Amino acid sequence: MSRTPFIAGNWKMNLNHLEAIALVQKIAFSLPAKYFEKVDVAVIPPFTDIRSVQTLVEGDKLLLTYGAQDLSPHDQGAYTGDISGAFLAKLGCTYVVVGHSERRAGHGEDDATVLAKTTAALKHGLTPIVCIGEGLDVREAGEHVAHNLEQLRGSLAGLSADQIAKVVVAYEPVWAIGTGKVASAADAQEVCAAVRTELASLANVDTAAAVRILYGGSVSSKNVGEIVGQTDVDGALVGGASLKADEFATLCAIAAGGPLP
Numbered sequence: 001m002s003r004t005p006f007i008a009g010n011w012k013m014n015l016n017h018l019e020a021i022a023l024v025q026k027i028a029f030s031l032p033a034k035y036f037e038k039v040d041v042a043v044i045p046p047f048t049d050i051r052s053v054q055t056l057v058e059g060d061k062l063l064l065t066y067g068a069q070d071l072s073p074h075d076q077g078a079y080t081g082d083i084s085g086a087f088l089a090k091l092g093c094t095y096v097v098v099g100h101s102e103r104r105a106g107h108g109e110d111d112a113t114v115l116a117k118t119t120a121a122l123k124h125g126l127t128p129i130v131c132i133g134e135g136l137d138v139r140e141a142g143e144h145v146a147h148n149l150e151q152l153r154g155s156l157a158g159l160s161a162d163q164i165a166k167v168v169v170a171y172e173p174v175w176a177i178g179t180g181k182v183a184s185a186a187d188a189q190e191v192c193a194a195v196r197t198e199l200a201s202l203a204n205v206d207t208a209a210a211v212r213i214l215y216g217g218s219v220s221s222k223n224v225g226e227i228v229g230q231t232d233v234d235g236a237l238v239g240g241a242s243l244k245a246d247e248f249a250t251l252c253a254i255a256a257g258g259p260l261p
């Protein structure tokens with residue numbers, strides 16, 4: 001089963017809509033069409049940037065896609081501050097990140113919330129990028145595989161095989177996010193392989209073989225080649241390195257198998 005590598009740039013709460021336009025233009029300029037035959041690329045800007053990114057991507061027929069960093073579990077109504085998946089779909093979003101560790105930690109999101117958001121994303125035709133990952137204490141206790149599989153089961157509980165087939169999973173060890181401490185390629189492979197085996201029992205072997213599993217945590221152009229070279233690692237969810245056009249374009253080109261732009 002060949003899975004097209006996928007690189008998604010999670011901008012987090014960085015760049016206003018004007019800065020977003022400048023960055024997307026620079027990335028698109030650096031990555032000619034030939035790269036997009038070998039790697040799928042998405043940017044995940046703040047909500048307030050999405051309309052500007054949509055206008056640029058559609059107007060200039062860019063080959064990169066885009067998504068949002070979160071969505072409401074609800075469709076519409078009296079949920080002040082929430083953003084519906086229906087709105088994101090209307091803006092042409094392909095992806096939405098759910099359960100990022102910064103939302104699990106900073107906004108009290110548990111697996112049940114992540115499941116509700118994943119379900120909402122699927123309902124509105126968005127591809128959820130479902131994030132899981134362990135903290136340093138869990139890793140040091142050697143319980144990281146069990147911890148990640150428990151989060152995976154909780155975040156996908158009760159979904160059908162057809163629904164699971166539409167999900168992207170991102171393994172992001174919390175201790176590697178924004179710290180410069182990248183997990184070794186073997187660490188990434190260990191958890192991603194266990195995730196794939198678990199997906200086979202949650203859905204079936206064919207679905208598990210088709211789902212893309214990303215690694216995230218201090219990914220840069222220096223380490224992406226080794227990481228995406230692992231059997232069960234199909235790409236990367238990139239934070240800091242996605243904010244610099246040259247670096248992000250280089251990283252995408254490496255994931256595509258070269259040449260460098």
Ligand SMILES: O=C(CO)COP(=O)(O)O
Pocket residue numbers: 010100172176177178179180216217218219237238239240241
């Ligand atoms: O959290 C991340 C992406 O979602 C990773 O962030 P960094 O690449 O900045 O470590």
